[in-house]
Amino acid sequence: MSDICSKNDCTGCKLCSYICPKKCISFQKDELGVLYPVIDKDKCISCHLCENNCPAKQDLEYKMPQNVYAGWSTDLEIRNSSTSGGIAQELYKYALENNYSTYGVVYNNEGGGSCDYIKVESIKQIKKVIGSKYCYADLSTIFKCLENDILNDKKVLFIGLPCQVVAVKRMFIKANKIDNLILIDLACHGVVPSEYLKQHVSNISKKYNKDVSNVTFRDKNSSYYLSLYDNNFQKFYSKNPYQDDVYYRGFTNNLALRENCYHCHYARNERISDITLGDFNGSKDSRISESDRKQVSVILENTKKGADLINYLIFNKNIVVFKQNNIIESIKYNKALNSPAIKHKNRKIFEQNYIVTNNYKKSATKALKSELIKYRILFLPKKSLKLVPKSIKKKIKKILNRR
Ligand SMILES: Cc1cc2nc3c(=O)[nH]c(=O)nc-3n(C[C@H](O)[C@H](O)[C@H](O)COP(=O)(O)OP(=O)(O)OC[C@H]3O[C@@H](n4cnc5c(N)ncnc54)[C@H](O)[C@@H]3O)c2cc1C
Ligand code: SF4
Ligand code: SF4
Ligand code: SF4
Incomplete structure (x- = not known):
């Protein structure tokens, strides 16, 4: 990470890199796979144009809606x-x-x-x-x-x-x-971060043995569904955040922003x-x-x-x-x-796992374990729910109560 602005502020807009007269700012992934600017100190002439124009550092005029x-x-x-x-x-x-x-x-x-x-x-x-x-x-x-x-x-x-x-x-x-x-x-x-979507799409593509031509995030009725389309523009994957799509859950519940x-x-x-x-x-x-x-x-x-x-x-x-x-x-x-998103309570678990594995699915699944089980049960068809033995239901309830 450069000293242009802090990680808490850097949006990855890349304006610093565009403005730099020496073109010595590149974007590199940190340990969480997130892109941040890095300055090549050997080429930098300390003109401070990057810092002075960084949007995150501007005094802005905020206006209340009329x-x-x-x-x-x-x-x-x-x-x-x-x-x-x-x-x-x-x-x-x-x-x-x-x-x-x-x-x-x-x-x-x-x-x-x-x-x-x-x-x-x-x-x-x-x-x-x-x-x-x-x-x-x-x-x-x-x-x-x-x-x-x-x-x-x-x-x-x-x-x-x-x-x-x-x-x-x-x-x-x-x-x-x-x-x-x-x-x-x-x-x-x-x-x-785009790295997480890339990994997620690649995993699904391999599982279904299909190339992906497009990805959409809401369906025709505006409901939240992550959908993948093949080369013939046929939808071959579609899940909402309440099913076990770890990307969508990472987005909606603020685990992976x-x-x-x-x-x-x-x-x-x-x-x-x-x-x-x-x-x-x-x-x-x-x-x-x-x-x-x-x-x-x-x-x-x-x-x-x-x-x-x-x-x-x-x-x-x-x-x-x-x-x-x-x-x-x-x-x-x-x-x-009204206010910024609040970090998911298991964000630390996600981060610790990602740093070791570089694997979004593994890290998010670990952090969201009990949540994913909960939603899987909630979305079981009633008929199937009846088939789950009492002892297993009891065990699941126990896990969920530990959250
Ligand atoms: C990342 C993200 C988070 C959002 N979070 C909320 C939220 O919490 N609450 C809420 O009320 N609304 C949120 N929205 C806005 C909401 O999804 C709709 O875009 C909005 O209601 C306007 O709808 P529309 O039908 O007019 O346009 P849309 O059909 O949504 O038109 C899409 C517009 O958004 C732009 N766009 C799409 N994806 C991106 C992206 N990743 N980055 C920049 N621009 C993009 C397109 O270029 C286009 O201009 C979010 C949108 C995005 C992209
Ligand atoms: S201009 Fe500022 S906010 Fe944008 S990428 Fe550069 S450092 Fe980050
Ligand atoms: S919440 Fe949205 S507007 Fe705010 S920094 Fe993140 S991407 Fe930008
Ligand atoms: S100080 Fe100037 S030369 Fe150095 S990285 Fe920033 S814009 Fe580029």
């Missing part, structure tokens, strides 16, 4: 193919129609699999980036494009996690081009973007019908720029929204908009 809405796209196809209400897709469409450069994250199956940013230039590409990928995404894949946007005075609409939004904002502030930028951040409870996510600066009511998007709990608004509750986004309007864009989408009937009367009340159940 309005909060529950809403969704009026286009059923868009809504159904998105993670929550499909607002991100409507924003991409707006960007393409209004000559903005815009970017999103894809699952890239090359090199063992990773999540990377790409430039979105067509409706076809929108379809590739939508859908949340619950994994660290590499922002450095678009730095060059963003620099070209800056040089060409191009307007940019950027959608990403709050820490990535801060990195992009830093680039535009540095170039004195902030007026060209619209920033959309997502409510975010954390990311899992990057260290900085447990100290996130941006998990709070006040925001650093123009608009924030997240999942809305539909049952908290009686105006939303039962059938509409599944795929609803929460939309936080944080700046005038953000308000103008939301009003444009409402006026043009691209989205339908329900204004929330009490801002704090409407977001208090969304943990990611």
Whole structure:
């Protein structure tokens, strides 16, 4: 680890490496398989540009949302193919129609699999980036494009996690081009390092003897399912976090996040973007019908720029929204908009095992042992549960009580 910023703060945005005039910052895995910057001291000229531009070290202006809405796209196809209400897709469409450069994250199956940013230039590409990928995404894949946007005075609409939004904002502030930028951040409870997803996908691929062309994290009804697709785009694996998928459990119960996510600066009511998007709990608004509750986004309007864009989408009937009367009340159940994720109680066990084995599955399984058993039982079909002998049920209960 370099001395640019601490592990508690480093988001892996890679801006330091892009900015370094001597190109002497590389990214290397630490003992937990997590990427951090390392400076080649022989080449470094101590210019401090890396530290001075590190997004984690900036004094930011946080803004309380002016309005909060529950809403969704009026286009059923868009809504159904998105993670929550499909607002991100409507924003991409707006960007393409209004000559903005815009970017999103894809699952890239090359090199063992990773999540990377790409430039979105067509409706076809929108379809590739939508859908949340619950994994660290590499922002450095678009730095060059963003620099070209800056040089060409191009307007940019950027959608990403709050820490990535801060990195992009830093680039535009540095170039004195902030007026060209619209920033959309997502409510975010954390990311899992790409190494763990790589190992997980590789294990499943070997078990099923199939190459993996794509990975998705939510299914058509927006339920949490990790799904893998083969070269014919046929789904051959699909499990939710309550089944024994150790990757998804490591994500949802905060066992396997990057260290900085447990100290996130941006998990709070006040925001650093123009608009924030997240999942809305539909049952908290009686105006939303039962059938509409599944795929609803929460939309936080944080700046005038953000308000103008939301009003444009409402006026043009691209989205339908329900204004929330009490801002704090409407977001208090969304943990990611209130405080950082709390480490799983067995995180230490996970870390100790990973350092020795370099094996995500073994380490997570060890740390989650009793949890995995519990969920396996909970998800046993009733008929099968009846077949489990009393003595075994007793033993299992004993294990669970020890947690
Ligand atoms: C890692 C992660 C954690 C999240 N945690 C929460 C949470 O705790 N609570 C909550 O309410 N919402 C969370 N969200 C946001 C939520 O999943 C939806 O993205 C949000 O509700 C907007 O939905 P949508 O239908 O408008 O867009 P979507 O269909 O989700 O559009 C996806 C957008 O997210 C971008 N994206 C996808 N994966 C990544 C990634 N790994 N890194 C950066 N950008 C990415 C895409 O490029 C696209 O712009 C999280 C999202 C991610 C990626
Ligand atoms: S937060 Fe980003 S800029 Fe700062 S040290 Fe980490 S990778 Fe580099
Ligand atoms: S101090 Fe300057 S030369 Fe050294 S690593 Fe940082 S940016 Fe590069
Ligand atoms: S939890 Fe915070 S630090 Fe971690 S990925 Fe999300 S925004 Fe970035």
